[in-house]
Amino acid sequence: MTTLGYAILGLLSREDLSGYDLTRRMAGRVGYFWSARHSQIYPELARLEDGGYVTHSVVEQSERPDKKVYKITAEGLDDLKAWVTQPPVPRPIRDEFTLKAYSVWLADKEEAARLYREEGLRHEEQLAHYEELRAWMQGAWREDLTSTDSPEFATYATLRRGIGYEKEYAEWCRWMADSIERREPSEKRKKSKSGKNGG
Amino acid sequence: MTTLGYAILGLLSREDLSGYDLTRRMAGRVGYFWSARHSQIYPELARLEDGGYVTHSVVEQSERPDKKVYKITAEGLDDLKAWVTQPPVPRPIRDEFTLKAYSVWLADKEEAARLYREEGLRHEEQLAHYEELRAWMQGAWREDLTSTDSPEFATYATLRRGIGYEKEYAEWCRWMADSIERREPSEKRKKSKSGKNGG
DNA sequence: ACCCGCATGTAAGTCGTTACATGATTCT
């Protein structure tokens, strides 16, 4: 079973969905850390059905084209459960943007500073979006978030990771831009542990 | 030109290297955010040479097999420079471990807590290793790190990103494990902004 | 003799992206 398969099962464990619905959720990032196109999803659904992890039923619609709605099976759910706590083989991180930093010493200063300012903004925007979602979740799901066995908690947990990830990335971009512009890194309300930061 | 091509050029812009040497550096993560196997590197070197980005010369060795040492060309360096400040097309992040969190509500509590504790340790170990490297760099490269146009600064910059990444990941793992074990998240010497954290 | 480190390649297969392809229904 592929990781994509488990991503799909993760969504189907919450609600029955068509390939089209799955595609929309996968575009908006499953738990913010996986994604796929419809061209990958449809064949994978066929494989999942072949393996007995999902079943489908055709739902006839009058105002739209008919659709196949997929449902996770008991075996699918068992497999998903077992996968969740199995430590994944560590795969190397590939981040083209950070790789660029490795050659930033060759770059024009002004262009480089602009690059990091802009990338920083992108991450701050994503962060702002995530923070809105968090505020909404904390309001709408107050009770659900107290137990870790609710799907709401799991969604919230991945969102937390997204928030941390974007925050850290944005901070690093600011530090890069500040360094390139030869300012003291902007220490916006940050920790002040021992003072030997900055390079 | 592929991203791997630029990763290789990034290394060759610092020193001439053989395919074997490149492989070792790519295993230890170029700037900690890219990696490749020798089976990908050798053909890529051939393509780079074909495109005029690198040249090679055979170095005869008496105590070891001969080797091809690659050198970046002026065109290669120009291309690398231009690439550095070009904003990359944003690729979706894929992180199987975080994806698992999206289905953690289905998991056995004890197993899940163990998973997050262990993954947290892995990130803390990586962080500790990075911090050692940082300490060493700050000692050995004191002057070089004051100017952003030194390769040492660029190496240090990607290391900073690695440190932030691992720190954030480890913190999230701790928060997950604590949540699953129903403790108040362990706020080890952390920021105390407004107090409405915790899910 | 055998294994290890150095050194360089090729082949098969998987995963993912982009593009190709079709068709229903609704709105303008």
Next chain:
DNA sequence: AGAATCATGTAACGACTTACATGCGGGT
């Protein structure tokens, strides 16, 4: 008539992984 959304697929290609393959020289 044409565009937009819903809906489901296939094909070609590129990137990456795993495995296959070979050969030198040094140490045990």
